[in-house]
Amino acid sequence: MKMEPALLQKQTLNLTMTQELQQAITILQYTAHELTAFLEMKEMENPLIQLESPIVQSVDPRYDMVKKRKITNQEHDQKKWLEQMAEPTENLADHLFSQLLMKALSEKQRKLAEQFIYNLDPNGYLTITLEEAAAAEQATINEAEEVLEIIQSLEPAGIAARSLQECLLLQTKRKQSTPALVIDLLSGFFTEFAEKKWKLLSEQLSVSLQEIQKAADFITTLDPRPGIQFDHERTQYVIPDLILEINDGTLELRLFERNLPDIRYQSDYYNTMSQIADEKVKQFLNDKRQDYRWIVRSIEQRKQTLMKVGMAILEEQQDFFLKGPSYLKPLTLKDVAEKIDMHESTVSRAVRGKYIQTPSGMHELKRFFSQALQTGANSDTEQASAAQAKALIEAMIAKEDKKKPLSDQLIADRLKEKGLKLSRRTVAKYREQLRIPSSTKRKRYE
Numbered sequence: 001m002k003m004e005p006a007l008l009q010k011q012t013l014n015l016t017m018t019q020e021l022q023q024a025i026t027i028l029q030y031t032a033h034e035l036t037a038f039l040e041m042k043e044m045e046n047p048l049i050q051l052e053s054p055i056v057q058s059v060d061p062r063y064d065m066v067k068k069r070k071i072t073n074q075e076h077d078q079k080k081w082l083e084q085m086a087e088p089t090e091n092l093a094d095h096l097f098s099q100l101l102m103k104a105l106s107e108k109q110r111k112l113a114e115q116f117i118y119n120l121d122p123n124g125y126l127t128i129t130l131e132e133a134a135a136a137e138q139a140t141i142n143e144a145e146e147v148l149e150i151i152q153s154l155e156p157a158g159i160a161a162r163s164l165q166e167c168l169l170l171q172t173k174r175k176q177s178t179p180a181l182v183i184d185l186l187s188g189f190f191t192e193f194a195e196k197k198w199k200l201l202s203e204q205l206s207v208s209l210q211e212i213q214k215a216a217d218f219i220t221t222l223d224p225r226p227g228i229q230f231d232h233e234r235t236q237y238v239i240p241d242l243i244l245e246i247n248d249g250t251l252e253l254r255l256f257e258r259n260l261p262d263i264r265y266q267s268d269y270y271n272t273m274s275q276i277a278d279e280k281v282k283q284f285l286n287d288k289r290q291d292y293r294w295i296v297r298s299i300e301q302r303k304q305t306l307m308k309v310g311m312a313i314l315e316e317q318q319d320f321f322l323k324g325p326s327y328l329k330p331l332t333l334k335d336v337a338e339k340i341d342m343h344e345s346t347v348s349r350a351v352r353g354k355y356i357q358t359p360s361g362m363h364e365l366k367r368f369f370s371q372a373l374q375t376g377a378n379s380d381t382e383q384a385s386a387a388q389a390k391a392l393i394e395a396m397i398a399k400e401d402k403k404k405p406l407s408d409q410l411i412a413d414r415l416k417e418k419g420l421k422l423s424r425r426t427v428a429k430y431r432e433q434l435r436i437p438s439s440t441k442r443k444r445y446e
Helices: 019-029 032-045 061-066 073-085 092-100 107-117 130-136 141-152 164-172 180-188 190-194 198-205 209-219 267-273 279-316 318-323 333-340 344-351 386-399 408-417 424-433
Strands: 049-052 242-247 250-255 262-265 355-358 361-364
Touching: 019 279, 019 344, 032 049, 032 279, 049 279, 092 107, 092 141, 107 130, 107 141, 130 141, 164 180, 180 190, 180 198, 180 209, 190 198, 198 209, 242 279, 242 318, 250 279, 250 318, 262 279, 267 279, 279 318, 279 333, 279 344, 333 344, 386 408, 386 424, 408 424
Parallel strands: 242 355
Antiparallel strands: 049 262, 242 250, 355 361
16 A cells, blocks of 8 residues: 655634633632632733722721720620631640650650650651651660650540541540440450441350440540641631522522622723833733733623522522422423523533532531432422432431341331432442441440
């Protein structure tokens, strides 16, 4: 077969995205925090953009000096909240080092202590071995073990443990009221106890199931994460994108824009700089003006899309907002997309990380999307959602007899009686998603 180069003309149809479309899609999926950060970055890049913060207001000092206002409870609470934000917090390392000041440690012991303390995870567990700590400070295993015992004697109890088993045992040693059976279970039969093989333990230890239950109740009073109280992670506040109000049974939806900065066009700057004859300067200004227009247009499209999606959700989930979570209906992205005549991917981007503030609390928009489940009803209008199924499962388990907890199959049978057909495996999946243990681990022996 002879191959020769040749010139061919071929017509193809490709879908390309303009820069404006790409930016509109990106802005649509931004959360309120992300959009604010994006606008602040654009303000630094574009001299024609000026942002005005909605929470910053000008004050006339002359008027403010003579005006005496009554401080409301709301203002007092806000002031107190702001003061609390600035309060210093002690972390776990500082807490432990302050206790070590009372200990007479050699220089080598102090360095070993630093190795252990700086290698604790947020829960207070040790993340390095004795060998690693000893090698780092050129110490023996016995020297490292001696220092570790000193740290484990500090508060909070259970700190610097290398496993959950050791953490719990360290705490039991501090409590004089610890039953002997608790220590036996944790030290010699920890795996069997955790897997709730209590009948086997009852035979091996010659104790009743009721005694093991009492030991288990005591163990639940121990702290499996002793260091977490010092993990002062800064609270992440959620800003809603939509506000729902109910007035006389009527649902009213609006955008929440108070947190977003206003975008101002620097016309004076543009007019002044455009008088310069330099073509590069004029091209730069034209590019930045176009960039400003694209941003404003994209933000306006974002608002319109959010309102359309929000109204569609509102129309489909009226019972949820008026009657409660148990009335959540099956709803898919495709349903909303068809309702508002948009692509499914656009709806997906619109609900990403977005929240709605309602009289019943803050809800993530994606919560209102749930696949329909098969029911026993013949009517197509009677459907149940996965959220409803989970709510029913949770309610059944909450009311069950803990001495005879419901199995997954029994839950499936009772749901079928209510007109909801779920397999045992689906019930187990939903139960695990709710973080509810199996019936064998829920059983209590009184």
